[in-house]
Amino acid sequence: MKPANNSSAFYAPGPVPVEPKDIPLYLQQEFEKIQAAVNRLADGHLDKIHAAPSKPRDGDFRYADGTNWNPGSGIGFYRYNGSAWVFLG
Numbered sequence: 139m140k141p142a143n144n145s146s147a148f149y150a151p152g153p154v155p156v157e158p159k160d161i162p163l164y165l166q167q168e169f170e171k172i173q174a175a176v177n178r179l180a181d182g183h184l185d186k187i188h189a190a191p192s193k194p195r196d197g198d199f200r201y202a203d204g205t206n207w208n209p210g211s212g213i214g215f216y217r218y219n220g221s222a223w224v225f226l227g
Contacts, residue, residue, distance in 0.1 A: 146175065146178070146185055147175050147178040147179050147183050147184065147185050148175060148185060149171055149172055149175040151168060151171075152164065152167065152168065152171075184199060184200065184201040184215070185201065186201045186202070186203050186213075187200055187201065187202060187203065187207060188203045188205075188206035188207055189206060189207050190207050190209070194218040194223075195218065196218060196219065196220035197217070197218065198217070198218040199215065199216070199217050199218075199226075200215070200216050200218075200223075201214070201215055201216075202214060202215075202216055202223075209223035209225070210223065210225060211225035214226065214227055215227055
């Protein structure tokens with residue numbers, strides 16, 4: 139099984155094991171991945187993203203890479219105000 143990725147705030151579940159005996163380990167690893175993602179968000183971490191979100195909502199925050207996705211002022215933090223991305227720094 140894939141180990142928990144402790145550097146990202148995103149969570150993606152792993153494949154569910156076929157053998158019932160493997161489920162306890164699978165669940166433990168999934169809970170650890172979820173815990174790591176939640177803790178990073180609670181600490182204020184934002185992953186750098188490389189494409190605009192498809193459905194931004196008023197109040198969203200993103201860390202743009204400034205190259206593949208440049209909302210206007212290059213690399214940095216942006217807030218969506220309901221109609222445009224506003225550079226925060």
